[in-house]
Amino acid sequence: MTSLAPGSANPAASPLTAVAIEPSPQEHGAAAYAADDHGGHVDVRLFGLATFLVADGMTFAGFFAAYLTFRAVNPLPAGSTYELELILPTINTALLLISSITFHRAGSNLRQGNQAACRSWLLGTVILGVAFLAGQMVEYFNLPFGLTDNLFASTFYALTGFHGLHVTLGVICILVVWWQARQGGRITQHDHFGLEAAELYWHFVDGIWVVLYGILYLL
Amino acid sequence: MTVASPSDFEPQGLQPQSWLKYFSFSLDHKVIGLQYLVTSFIFYFIGGALAGVIRTELTSPISDFVSRETYNEVLTLHGTIMIFLWIVPVVNGAFGNYLIPFYVGARDMAFPRLNAVAFWLIPPAGILLIASYFVAGGAAQSGWTAYPPLSLSTPAIGQVIWILSVLLLGGSSIFGGINFIATILKLRRPGLNLMQLPMYCWAMLGTSILVVLSTPVLAGTLILLSFDIIAHTGFFNPALGGNVVVYQHLFWFYSHPAVYIMVLPAFGLVSEILPIHARKPLFGYTTMVYSIMAIVVLGLVVWAHHMFTSGTPPWMRLFFTIATSFIAVPTGIKFFNWLATLWQGKLAMNSAMLFSCGFIVNFVFGGITGVALAQVPFDIHVHDTYFVVGHFHYIVYGGTVFVIFASVYHWYPKFTGRMLNEDLGRLHFLLTFIGFNLCFAPQHWLGLNGMPRRVAEYDPSFTTLNQVSSVGALLMAISTLPFLLNVIWSLYAGQPAGDNPWNALTPEWLTSSPPPVENWKGEAPLVTHPYDYGIPEGKIDLRVASGSDLWYGGKR
Numbered sequence: 001m002t003s004l005a006p007g008s009a010n011p012a013a014s015p016l017t018a019v020a021i022e023p024s025p026q027e028h029g030a031a032a033y034a035a036d037d038h039g040g041h042v043d044v045r046l047f048g049l050a051t052f053l054v055a056d057g058m059t060f061a062g063f064f065a066a067y068l069t070f071r072a073v074n075p076l077p078a079g080s081t082y083e084l085e086l087i088l089p090t091i092n093t094a095l096l097l098i099s100s101i102t103f104h105r106a107g108s109n110l111r112q113g114n115q116a117a118c119r120s121w122l123l124g125t126v127i128l129g130v131a132f133l134a135g136q137m138v139e140y141f142n143l144p145f146g147l148t149d150n151l152f153a154s155t156f157y158a159l160t161g162f163h164g165l166h167v168t169l170g171v172i173c174i175l176v177v178w179w180q181a182r183q184g185g186r187i188t189q190h191d192h193f194g195l196e197a198a199e200l201y202w203h204f205v206d207g208i209w210v211v212l213y214g215i216l217y218l219l
Numbered sequence: 220m221t222v223a224s225p226s227d228f229e230p231q232g233l234q235p236q237s238w239l240k241y242f243s244f245s246l247d248h249k250v251i252g253l254q255y256l257v258t259s260f261i262f263y264f265i266g267g268a269l270a271g272v273i274r275t276e277l278t279s280p281i282s283d284f285v286s287r288e289t290y291n292e293v294l295t296l297h298g299t300i301m302i303f304l305w306i307v308p309v310v311n312g313a314f315g316n317y318l319i320p321f322y323v324g325a326r327d328m329a330f331p332r333l334n335a336v337a338f339w340l341i342p343p344a345g346i347l348l349i350a351s352y353f354v355a356g357g358a359a360q361s362g363w364t365a366y367p368p369l370s371l372s373t374p375a376i377g378q379v380i381w382i383l384s385v386l387l388l389g390g391s392s393i394f395g396g397i398n399f400i401a402t403i404l405k406l407r408r409p410g411l412n413l414m415q416l417p418m419y420c421w422a423m424l425g426t427s428i429l430v431v432l433s434t435p436v437l438a439g440t441l442i443l444l445s446f447d448i449i450a451h452t453g454f455f456n457p458a459l460g461g462n463v464v465v466y467q468h469l470f471w472f473y474s475h476p477a478v479y480i481m482v483l484p485a486f487g488l489v490s491e492i493l494p495i496h497a498r499k500p501l502f503g504y505t506t507m508v509y510s511i512m513a514i515v516v517l518g519l520v521v522w523a524h525h526m527f528t529s530g531t532p533p534w535m536r537l538f539f540t541i542a543t544s545f546i547a548v549p550t551g552i553k554f555f556n557w558l559a560t561l562w563q564g565k566l567a568m569n570s571a572m573l574f575s576c577g578f579i580v581n582f583v584f585g586g587i588t589g590v591a592l593a594q595v596p597f598d599i600h601v602h603d604t605y606f607v608v609g610h611f612h613y614i615v616y617g618g619t620v621f622v623i624f625a626s627v628y629h630w631y632p633k634f635t636g637r638m639l640n641e642d643l644g645r646l647h648f649l650l651t652f653i654g655f656n657l658c659f660a661p662q663h664w665l666g667l668n669g670m671p672r673r674v675a676e677y678d679p680s681f682t683t684l685n686q687v688s689s690v691g692a693l694l695m696a697i698s699t700l701p702f703l704l705n706v707i708w709s710l711y712a713g714q715p716a717g718d719n720p721w722n723a724l725t726p727e728w729l730t731s732s733p734p735p736v737e738n739w740k741g742e743a744p745l746v747t748h749p750y751d752y753g754i755p756e757g758k759i760d761l762r763v764a765s766g767s768d769l770w771y772g773g774k775r
Contacts, residue, residue: 150460151453201427
């Protein structure tokens, strides 16, 4: 049995460390147990979101595995091809990668207190995201195949469509964050969970796209 | 410590405080746990009635009780309800929500609102599923596996509703899993480290990792399947160039771990119950933890042992046979640890203990047939026969459901403040144990002799064993009567339980029964040795010591 006084562990210590330290009572208080709106415990919202993104990533992993297996074992009917137009998707990839950088800039501006600059960078990210979606629509309308033409066509639409849904949701989230980051809004220099959550999600969606681009267009 | 004054937390003023709270969007983990428990039991009785239809039909070799189509719908609904609406929500949602915050020394789950959402996805999903029986074409007929092309050729509306319902339940399960992982890893009371947690926490951590990693794959697969049904794509339709085996791989990538999602929490619960009623420390805590984690890792890489007859190449059969056989090692470690916990203990042969011992007996039998099924030559012989049905029910009924009953007998005093009647409980156990074995043991013989599963008619030479099995099923149905009588009667007239009727050391017993809204009046107790039975009891008078006195041992 450890001989700790009640609640005397350092909340910053790794959960795996058997703690045997006796910090002063003041040490936990504001930092870990701030009287905030999540029930008097440490803020685990970002951890929860990250866990959710692992689950979301597994959905994509399932789709990728299905696609790669189809491609390996199910030959396409004569006259169909895996070849896709590359220019537009490559521009789209660049747009998404740049949007990750702009979002990062928005975050670092907020942490330095430049709320106005943060909002501009957010708006830039939104524009890049919308441009990506527009590019995706243009591509859809110019493709030589429809949803049910062959197995590759179906898989192509399922994968890009599911990712496109994620991007759409991301754009909506960024717009909400942009609104909340206005002067007197909910997101401030020191309280910006919404922005961090949207940023983590956006980077995740970008990362998924890079894999998707690799196996769908380049392979 | 400035944390704990109860008024600091979620505003409770807007929540109903009477029995109405069980019908509200309550954020209290204990209310949500009981909501899960009661809802799941309702679905258990529905699923049980469907099993009754199946067993009645199978008392004779021809389909005379219901039509073949109805039989297919009934077996599909039975499987889906029992797995997704009974076992998974009850061992994860009900006991997990009720116990985990106590065990980590928290006042609620990490995300109370998400928790309530996860629960409230379940009733609509269940109602949707049962309602699909009444739509044009009837409910889904392709079994709980929904293998294409069967699921593409049976009536479409029922199948689509089935998919929708399973997607809702999968979402509920994922939200729950995220909540458990965050609660166990991040909300532990300061001073409590991972290797001091009660074993159920480890079981739930392992289970939730499986839920988060595998359930989304099922969700994605079912979305593709619904495209095949609605939009006539050809992902899994060979006629359109698709591939049915890919569906099987993706389906079993979830559905094999799903077996562990159903049974790992039961391992955890039984590890809580045995030490208390044997008055001995849990044997081999560390090996238990590593076994759970080994099962989690191995559980993710054995799925294709369900597909040995699906044209899997030899290397794949070899790999999955070996990986599956390896699971016997951590499972065996746990089995021997439970035996060693009981060894020379002061056993209280009450209902909770009887059901736990019943679990050990049934589970080891189901485990042995599981190892047999992992071997390719044997599996090919009995694939899709009643042998598999028998094996599966020994794991999920003989294993998990026995533990669920043990847990109800064990924690009912905490839930309600009243004891259950022991005589009715022992009668319940006796009927269940005999009925269960009578029902499912003969199915192994039937399977070895080649009776296929999921068919309403069979060769007349199988009649006698099928009738024995049906008598067992009838006994199981009767066995729920003393149980129902017991839980309802005891709610009003049971003997008052007091805070800690079992003299237990885990934190949920160190508060009143039922516990107050924020779990403890004042500070949460720090329980670093939850299984020290037989050691401190000589020194501490549990009847007078309050929780915190006990745990600081006068050192504060």
